[in-house]
Amino acid sequence: MMYSIWLLLLASVNAQQATACPLFGPAFPAPTAxxxxxxxxxxxxxxxxxxxxxxxxxxxxxxxxxxxxxxxxxxxxxxxxxxxxxxxxxxxxxxxxxxxxxxxxxxxxxxxxxxFLYMTFGGIRHFHEPVSKYIPEIRANQSSLQSANALDHVKWEDVAIGELASHQAGILNNYLGFQQSTLQSQGFPILSESEQLTCGNTRQCDRAEFFDGVLQRRPLAATSHTPLYSNSGFQILGYALESMLDASYxxxxxxxxxxxxxxxxxxxxxxxxxxxxxxxxxxxxxxxxxxxxxxxxxxxxxxxxxxxxxxxxxxxxxxxxxxxxxxxxxxxxxxxxxxxxxxxxxxxxxxxxxxxxxxxxxxxxxxxxxxxxxxxxxxxxxxxxxxxxxxxxxxxxxxxxxxRNQALERFGGTYKLVTEDTNSSITISADDRPGLHVESWISNSVDMYETLMTLAKVSDPSAISIRLQPNGLQSSGRMGFSAVIYTLGTPSDSGPITGSCSSWMTFDTFVYGNVGLSEFEFDVDDNGYATSISPRALRITLPKA
The missing domain is CATH 3.40.710.10 (DD-peptidase/beta-lactamase superfamily)
Structure with a gap:
């Protein structure tokens, strides 16, 4: 049962041509020079x-x-x-x-x-905190409006720092507006003195004026309902940053x-x-x-x-x-x-x-x-x-x-180990599809493509393709790659569910002795060129020919 889904999806590709269904992210190591x-x-x-x-x-x-x-x-x-x-x-x-x-x-x-400044002292760990924790003006307003309805008043206790950062707080864009005198002749009513903005248009608001205006505005949407661009939200984030670090912006x-x-x-x-x-x-x-x-x-x-x-x-x-x-x-x-x-x-x-x-x-x-x-x-x-x-x-x-070109130069070629007891090899190439192509794979004189076809009950060799993508895991002299076994694409008129790319769901579902068939790594020299490859599930290292 551990790899039943993997086999089912591979079996569904019979007699069709394998198409690219990569993991999301880099298809090859990032280019250099x-x-x-x-x-x-x-x-x-x-x-x-x-x-x-x-x-x-x-x-x-x-x-x-x-x-x-x-x-x-x-x-x-x-x-x-x-x-x-x-x-x-x-x-x-x-x-x-x-x-x-x-x-x-x-x-x-x-x-x-x-x-960026938030990232330098804690990353996103503050994102789930209520912004009111760092803004006294909001806390004071919050306590006086605990029973207020959500249509007329922002529920500031629900507004998180991360929602302000991603424009999902549902609050105003700017604390400013059109000049009253320019719009009265175009159907807008005369505003009372209390309704007119005292800053924002003609001069920059100070902190007290800014919060006095912002806290009077009604919400535009519930928090995390939809992204709505907010300049005011980032002004608030600036004030929160000052409070966190006890320094000016x-x-x-x-x-x-x-x-x-x-x-x-x-x-x-x-x-x-x-x-x-x-x-x-x-x-x-x-x-x-x-x-x-x-x-x-x-x-x-x-x-x-x-x-x-x-x-x-x-x-x-x-x-x-x-x-x-x-x-x-x-x-x-x-x-x-x-x-x-x-x-x-x-x-x-x-x-x-x-x-x-x-x-x-x-x-x-x-x-x-x-x-x-x-x-x-x-x-x-x-x-x-x-x-x-x-x-x-x-x-x-x-x-x-x-x-792609640099990856082929650095990692492409044939890796093999031939002894009295072992005849194993892997050939790596590249084409116009994402990831390095495992062109051939022999383990102890057995064709691993045929093994996969047997397991999946697939008769057409074109139904299976193995691609290597970098997975971001590396240490001195070693680089990790993920082997993605491509399933087949679906007709162009398929829906988003039947036509979805499922590699991420079927990834790492075939495991041998607690090591995934997807786990590959290269040994690399000081210039980043591969010297050997290890398909870790097979417990073998193959030097580059």
Whole structure:
């Protein structure tokens, strides 16, 4: 019974062609030395051509931007592209040519900074705590509204830090609104003095004014009902962070992020105008950073520079789905799912503020990402989205190809052990499907593919395919892989249940002597090249031929 489900699913594939049903996550080890890889360099030429074409045909009107592609493994960015519009070139204030050090406003990417700070001192362990634990204004309001109805008053005792971080608290977006005088002629009623906002539009609210307004607002939805973007929620998270660490947000940011990563062009205060990209000769407040600093920040997340790897893995996960099948939300990730060449999730965060827009995207599967900073016009957000789409559509398939090529070079080939008592071998190859292909597998002169076919009562050899995917487990000189025994795909018109990819459910259901048939590991040399392979259930190590 231990492997009855495994056998049942394998038996269902009779006389059909095995198709890819990988485990979700990396198909190959993340690519390395990207900046010198010929496949990547060829793709950057294509990317450069696409960006220049978008500039020339007017798809990116009146904007200047900085783009960098980076990895968690290389200290410098693998690719950079800069464009300076005439408004910047002829400006009397700021830089006249955009480069990696040019300073932009990054808007809501500051939310990502905030959550990074949470990760540096406890990860997500605070996510299930009520935010009222750290905010006295909320506790005072909470005690006075214990019997209030849920339609008219936020049940703050139910609002957890993690729900604020993933925009699932059901509270207001911003404590501000339209100016009353501009809307009375368009059908809106005259507001009484008590109903009018005293801050938010004309000046920034102080803490007392902010909570006075926020705590009067009705809920927009029940907690964890649906994601609803909330800037106010992150202002509350900032206050909670100050309470947890007994320090100002600025001091926490400088001590835990800016100084450790040496972000020389990042700050909460307006920079020297001579260092900034300033369209229309205007300066303004906000959060500031450069492409170089944003790449350094992204690289720090990917390489776990300041955060424990286990914490990073927990953080880089969805918290809720969106209405689109291609997007989810994290804390505070805006997650976009790409289906080519396989499902890959891009963990992003966008920011918009005035004439500035920005985006950072990370692909954990590939240990790589990119940052885009844009300045120039009221449609900067659309320009940022277009640039990000062009980059992602080119980059993600390229990274998969580079990872496959490098994996084949490092792990491909034949491994065998032939003695008087043993005749065992495994041949590893790669094709256009996810994972390294176990092309042939002989154990003690027995074809393991035939063994699997016999167990599953399958007569067609094409009905079974074994793929090796990295599982993130490694120690000095050893790398763990998971053997995924592919079952067959279903017709294109099948439903989500019959057409689901069930590898994760049937994984590790065949166990021999308390060792799973799925458990493989490679011994690797100092350069990461395999020297032997061990299918652990068979209790044997095969040196590379």
């Amino acid at each position: 990207l900046s010198t890889d010929e496949t990547f360099l060829s793709a950057t030429k294509e990317l450069t051509s696409k960006l220049n074409e978008a500039i020339e045909n007017g798809d990116l009107p009146s904007v200047s931007f900085a783009l960098q592609i980076f990895t968690g493994q290389e200290p410098d960015s693998a690719f950079s592209f800069y464009h300076t519009d005439d408004l910047i070139k002829s400006g009397a204030v700021g830089v006249n040519e955009v480069d990696g050090n040019s300073i932009f406003r990054i808007g809501s990417i500051s939310k990502l900074w905030t959550m 600025e001091d926490i940011l400088v001590d835990r992020l800016i100084k450790p990563l040496n972000l020389t062009r990042s700050s909460l205060h307006a920079p020297d105008p001579d260092l900034a990209a300033i369209p229309y000769n205007e300066t303004a407040g906000g959060i500031f950073s450069s492409a170089n600093d944003m790449a350094t920040f992204g690289r720090a997340i990917l390489s776990n520079t300041l955060i424990d790897p286990a914490v990073t893995r927990r953080w880089l996960k969805p918290s809720a789905h969106m209405a689109s099948l291609r997007s989810s939300v994290g804390a505070p990730w805006e997650i976009y799912s790409y289906s080519t060449p396989r499902r890959v999730d891009l963990y992003g965060k966008a920011g918009d503020l005035g004439l500035y827009s920005s985006f950072i995207g990370l692909s954990p599967d590939h240990n790589a990402g990119f940052a885009v900073l844009v300045a120039g016009s009221n449609n900067s957000h659309q320009s940022t989205a277009l640039i990000s789409d062009i980059v992602a559509d080119t980059l993600l398939p390229t990274l998969d190809t580079v990872a």
